[in-house]
Amino acid sequence: MMDAEHDSLPHFWHLKQPFGWKSLLVLLLIIIASSISAERMQLDRMASQIGDFALEAVGLRESSQIGRGMGSVTRDMFPIAISDRRPIDLMDGLDESRLPFLAHIETVEVQTTELDPDTLQMTTKVSERQFLVEPIGYLLFVLGKMVETIEIAIWASLIAILVSLPLAWLCASNYSPHPLIYGVARSLVSLLRSIPELISALFLVLAFGFGPIAGILALSFHSIGFLGKFYAEDIEAANKSPQQALKATGASDFAILRIAVLPQVLPSYTGLSLYILDRNIRMATVIGLVGAGGIGQELKGRFDMFQYDRVGTMLLVIFLTVMALDLISARFRKRLV
């Protein structure tokens, strides 16, 4: 057999081809499956709607469904709301000599018609109503909410990092003190990772009430699931040589992890933690939709009240914040890793 192979000429050798009939069959199956799925997902309708909208945009069609749906929203969204104007009589304890920053009071004459109960005639009354006008009041309010959102994200990340560090020890197969503890820790981490933030936030709002507590916990639960897994995998993949050297001196597992493993995995841990912070800031803006604090709570409220100009302000602030944080974290990462 061996001799025959050696004797055979090179052009008789069988060389592997990049693809054959099997790959074509697989490709065919994929095409069939995706066309069935496309039918179920109404991708054809999506294409026709987008096409209609494109035609409307270039002026070849009068109207389209997307145009009608988005038109009113976008019209209402711009100009975005910067100022705030509230009637004073609804505000308790406003000290008119010490108004908020840049604020002034506007007096408007309001005509109201009402039925006089004695004469049974319609009378027009002129009354004065006072409004507190803050020129950049709403923007400041949104920025404050954004800061709250970032605070939620930072606390969630901090808690997640502090819990994940010891948890990773239990989740690393080569350092876990007992197979049972390893199994429990691994399943806990998988469980935490498998629950989306919005779902856990729904339940945590029931448990802790509306506000940032539910948000912080929901975000940190998910982050622990993520960090615990990847911290542990870094421990398992760390260079064994320094660990063995320390073990030979009779050092404890804790000492080996601290001296021989932690310095090795630190760059990777920094990267993972920064990613989690970045992700948590983005998620913290969403999590308010279910009442777990932050800018999302305000966003949902204004959206439901069709105040799209205020929604626009918030979307702009969120976009600018995420962009700024992207730049900052990129710079931070470069310096640290």
Add this chain to the structure above:
Amino acid sequence: MTDQPTSASTLPALKLSNVFKSYKDGPRVLTDFSLDLRPGCFCVLLGSSGSGKSTLLRCIVGLAPVDSGDIRLHGVRLTKKQRRHVGMVHQDFGLTDRLTTAQNVMSGSIAALSWWRVALQLYPHLIQEKACALLSRVGLSEDHANRRTGQLSGGQKQRVGIARALMCDPSLILADEPVASLDPRSSADVMDLLKSAAQERDAAVLCSLHQIDLAREYADRIIGLNNGTIVFDGPPAALTSDAVQAIFEIDDTSPTLRREVA
């Protein structure tokens, strides 16, 4: 002529009796292995790769548990706590590259420290002074001490490895192919250092090597290992080409090795 008769009154620095060791599903590496090592003796374990040198050293230091047998250090059974008095130099240095050189050296005494000192990497003043003294002994400067170990050359790294092994005031120093990844010049430097440092402390050295010339030059005693059994035991002068042949099973090995032996 292995152990000098004068040391018969003192206990051997290291005594292995009837050690058996096999790896899971693997062949038996050490079979009924026994060995006595006199204090202050520089003993070289000579053998090709797979002859059981590394396994023997790993068994002594506790990195690989023995199946059965007795290992004693100065007559005391070697426990985890006893192993603090065994220093070990590793083939691939075993240093944490991202720590400073001084931190790597001080980690040699980590087993004796409390957990909070470990957690904060706060070494007592005495240990810091000792690390400085050892680093200067192995020929490194204050500048080296505060640099990350990853920036050092191979020869410098192995000096750091030796300094770390000396941190625990060892009476026995194990060296597992300490110069396998070094060039000839650095190899000679490191072997010189290992030998002189051990002599200063009257510490016994058990050093595995595969280079016959280095073994001849530095050893007081050579133990030839082949397939987990001792095939030669004697001073370098007694290492004849027949003995080398027995150690390396040289019958049809490469001509380079033949030339080296001749």
